[in-house]
Amino acid sequence: MSSNSRGKYFTLTTFGESHGPAMGGVIDGCPAGVTIDLAEIQKDLDRRRPGQSRLTSPRNERDQVEILSGVFEGRSTGSPIGFIVRNADQRSADYDEVKKAFRPSHADYTYDRKYGFRDHRGGGRASARETLNWVVGGAIARQVLTHEQVDTMAWTQRIGTIELAKSEAKFQRIEVEASLVRCPDSQVSAQMEKAIESAQSEGNTLGGCIEVSVNKVPAGWGDPVFRKLHAELGHALFSINAVKAVEFGSGIEGSRSTGKDQNDAFQKVGEAVKTATNNSGGIQGGISNGEPVTIRVHFKPVATIGSTQQSVNQDGEEVSLEVKGRHDACVIPRAVPIVEAMVNLVLVDAMLASKISRIS
Amino acid sequence: MSSNSRGKYFTLTTFGESHGPAMGGVIDGCPAGVTIDLAEIQKDLDRRRPGQSRLTSPRNERDQVEILSGVFEGRSTGSPIGFIVRNADQRSADYDEVKKAFRPSHADYTYDRKYGFRDHRGGGRASARETLNWVVGGAIARQVLTHEQVDTMAWTQRIGTIELAKSEAKFQRIEVEASLVRCPDSQVSAQMEKAIESAQSEGNTLGGCIEVSVNKVPAGWGDPVFRKLHAELGHALFSINAVKAVEFGSGIEGSRSTGKDQNDAFQKVGEAVKTATNNSGGIQGGISNGEPVTIRVHFKPVATIGSTQQSVNQDGEEVSLEVKGRHDACVIPRAVPIVEAMVNLVLVDAMLASKISRIS
Amino acid sequence: MSSNSRGKYFTLTTFGESHGPAMGGVIDGCPAGVTIDLAEIQKDLDRRRPGQSRLTSPRNERDQVEILSGVFEGRSTGSPIGFIVRNADQRSADYDEVKKAFRPSHADYTYDRKYGFRDHRGGGRASARETLNWVVGGAIARQVLTHEQVDTMAWTQRIGTIELAKSEAKFQRIEVEASLVRCPDSQVSAQMEKAIESAQSEGNTLGGCIEVSVNKVPAGWGDPVFRKLHAELGHALFSINAVKAVEFGSGIEGSRSTGKDQNDAFQKVGEAVKTATNNSGGIQGGISNGEPVTIRVHFKPVATIGSTQQSVNQDGEEVSLEVKGRHDACVIPRAVPIVEAMVNLVLVDAMLASKISRIS
């Protein structure tokens, strides 16, 4: 698998730099006969788009996807789906300051060490603009997954230290989308908005946590050993820029508890086998058990801050650096559709694998 | 990549069930000319071996590795290294009880749903006995990595709720290995031992946390986008049975802080570029920056407990189940070499990738 | 590896249908720091372009490549190189006839059976227009290979039954390109042109053979067992539409001879180890031995002929079919750069593999 591809059966390969002519990618392995709704893809891109609210980067990108192949008369043909999204509102001059200097906690220094030189404009390939490619892939993955009723939903659980109390209540997608920060509780949402605005005004930035729940995953998805659902999801989620921790099910809290308290007893509910609790987060032995798959994804605060920082430049001189560019004070609200996309990319791969796990 | 393989350049493929004739695997892509020290491999296997202390499973396995190919006159030839480890002390009859019933929070149910039937003895392929294959692979990976001075060390940071306070002090491997639970602080170690014994006596089990620090990783290892060092390490670590959370650098705590507090300023130390802090955990943009790579890996409590549990069997009947078999009350001490192995498998792959990232 | 990708280290992933908006692809794994000369890529595309002479399809395509990423200030950055080539001169209406009917010896029937339906216009994904993506990839591969002086040259050895006598004479690229059919012998070339024109006038088509010689491949490229240079080249060449046979070195003729006559004795030439003969075609045990790599690639006659044929349609009815569309009576001349591209794609992968085959 090349570095810019993911997925064994449903493979997304991507390219593009923040300040190059276009982002884009190829989806290979989408089964033939899936209805591809372009408006649905665009809707997810719009949820990720900069400039969608006063809380996000003012970079103005329409992020309009152009499908170049693989879809004929509204359905996937089985051929690879090529797509591009043109970059439009670039201000490369904003990055002259960092042409030689390395921004702290960015990828400037490490790319330079790896490749010997770098496209410094907007972070080049390390830019989070890459994630729009994943949203395109994830939106198509979702359209395949609807054939099995699988439903992935993510929401903002925490911004900085403002967090949603744990609750058994199930949220509706409409409640999530009603909030500028994608937190389904309107009171907590209001506090989170304030926290972001306050960070913005101080030239500071915040991190946070996104929760995911995937409903109706059939029992039996995921493979043993090195393609465990945990491992594949972990891989996909740690591919997202700024993700520093991932938890499944009861996560760290569960690891402080005991086997007697954590084990999920099996029981019959009508004819179905269910578990009394879901500390496992819907995955046992790396394979789905039919319960909701639950994940928490933690993001570090955005590295681009509005104040002078100490750094070093390519010539090995210490410099003090002030970074321009149009950035978010907190990426969590825009990251919600990105997290959903990555989860859907993993699940569609597991769905296809499940079709060939036994002889029929 | 097949489900039982990992690594693009240095590929480990494994097989084996807990109660089959043997475990084993193939390492493909080990460069020619590496000195292969069998005693070093065996030493790591001994650190993972059941029966190594009163705190671990009494299953008595010598776990002696036999190398079948790829090594000639003490050096790797570039050909695949095949190996097996015979299973010896099996008591398959212990598992008659679970032939039909599904152990809660085990892989019995999910394997059954995926494959239609299962080898029920000792968990079959889902058994943690598989991890000895990884330890063999990791031990060989380590022998390659010594060519670049890379040094991976893991230790027990927490068992249940007993934990090592965060400290800047660097531990020595000898301090870790002096402890039955692999915790380098002798006082905390003693408390942890007690906690495990107490759980044992109650038929209960504990989880915990293992910390890792990798020193001397050169700047520039790891690839962008879908082979980020985070993503590859996350994948490898979530492949370990019972791992439910993984954190890099300042992890969840860092995600509650702000960009101003978290950014790692660059500075010169002599001629070297270093960072003033290491909240990034040695990885920026998915690529190593030359600082120690720091990781925390959280394990759920062992699912096999010594008390009667409610469950369901293959025929869809509710049953109450008491599981025999010889199990650990806490896997953390034995998991330390497993975590090291997985980290080394990822790093050797990144090391090889780094050799072809630019034209020379 | 997905179906539309090839190469482990230098991976080309492609998309596009003959009558869709664009062809395109992603090259992942090109080392950083390689000078990328766009004019060189375009020159290879022009050698493959329809409409380049009276002997080729009159479809008029400029086949202008647009590089979308991965190149900065004239050099590869190590990031994936995305590219597209817009389709322009399509006449989809020409294909109304085959919307339902299956063209004999084309992919219409097999795609229909595989996917349940198909994009019938111009052969969809099965169109040889796909090969322009390979020419782009191969042209970039060649620019990497020049760092090791490797030089791949192909020419037309046979069209129908008109063939170039075997000769030890080495051809110059300029002699090949001086010929409309890319045969370096001007007399044979003239005969071949006549043969194609004669087939054209009869609504018939011809096949033929392309020879390849790769000079200055260092000894030690290629991997044992399943990545033998033979196997990788065979795979790449049999991926080309209409290729029905591939021979290495003395090929079929050599297989009729004996070991005593075929073995290539080693000898010293100055300080270099050379072979007295090159029946092995530069590859022994799947690995290059430093002699020229020699290959013969045989193409069946073009399946689109200018006469009425018996066939069957989607509804299972027998039909008689007359195919329109603008087609070549012989693809050999345009296939020469395609063969070179495939060989270069394989060799650049072997070159990168060779950098990590032993510990330094």
Next chain:
Amino acid sequence: MSSNSRGKYFTLTTFGESHGPAMGGVIDGCPAGVTIDLAEIQKDLDRRRPGQSRLTSPRNERDQVEILSGVFEGRSTGSPIGFIVRNADQRSADYDEVKKAFRPSHADYTYDRKYGFRDHRGGGRASARETLNWVVGGAIARQVLTHEQVDTMAWTQRIGTIELAKSEAKFQRIEVEASLVRCPDSQVSAQMEKAIESAQSEGNTLGGCIEVSVNKVPAGWGDPVFRKLHAELGHALFSINAVKAVEFGSGIEGSRSTGKDQNDAFQKVGEAVKTATNNSGGIQGGISNGEPVTIRVHFKPVATIGSTQQSVNQDGEEVSLEVKGRHDACVIPRAVPIVEAMVNLVLVDAMLASKISRIS
């Protein structure tokens, strides 16, 4: 994909050197629930075994396979199938002569150049003993393929210049196996035996050709572009030691003909769509069309000959070399089951791919 693995869905990974302790491998991706008949595997190994007749190498190996995992109560479990075959009758001292010198047309020189040193005993990893691993994999692949009635049969078509006339007659497997050289025509078989004995007595060796016909491959197997059935079969067959040419369908002869003569017209035979001729060899556009898949595989003469040859040694000195060791004067008869194995490995992969090519 690592160098010692093949197959995307049904992946065979192998290891072992001729004079090491054992050969072996791992089959990953065999669907659960397939009946695994060990006797069938052993039967194929016996067809490949040295010492099976006076015409083959007298090395005496029982080649008994031991399955180590993945099979439970006679059926595949979906877990990887590990296996080993111990090496027994080694005479490493036979190879002292070639410890430093390079045997002409063998892999000695190229391995040395690639890896810097080599296991010289019996050719090490380059030994054709590796092919027994493929026979194990292929025998299991065949047991999966019987679920779809697919039937692969190969036979000796030519040894040196003695060849079976082309015939439309279908052979029975029993006729093939009745012949010491696996040629189904008893008169031609007798001539072939004589040719081999004559070569043996002169210390010379012969090559030849194996034909394959695969019956009942359903239409729609194989993938476009880089996983065409041609390409995958070509790859697998060129992986076999000594294979120098591969032809599909009417092959080179067909490439000398015209489109009008070569096109395979579609017709109805009852309800089925069939082709009037099968010049395409059962594959169109890289995908099976339901007709028999027909292939010809040409082998060079064995490189180990019984006479003194000129060569060079590791120190760069010219030497004259006489090779001992027990070798076949012609490998064709023993290669028949190897060719079948490789074809079956490719087909089982295509069969699994076909299950996920469209949404159901």
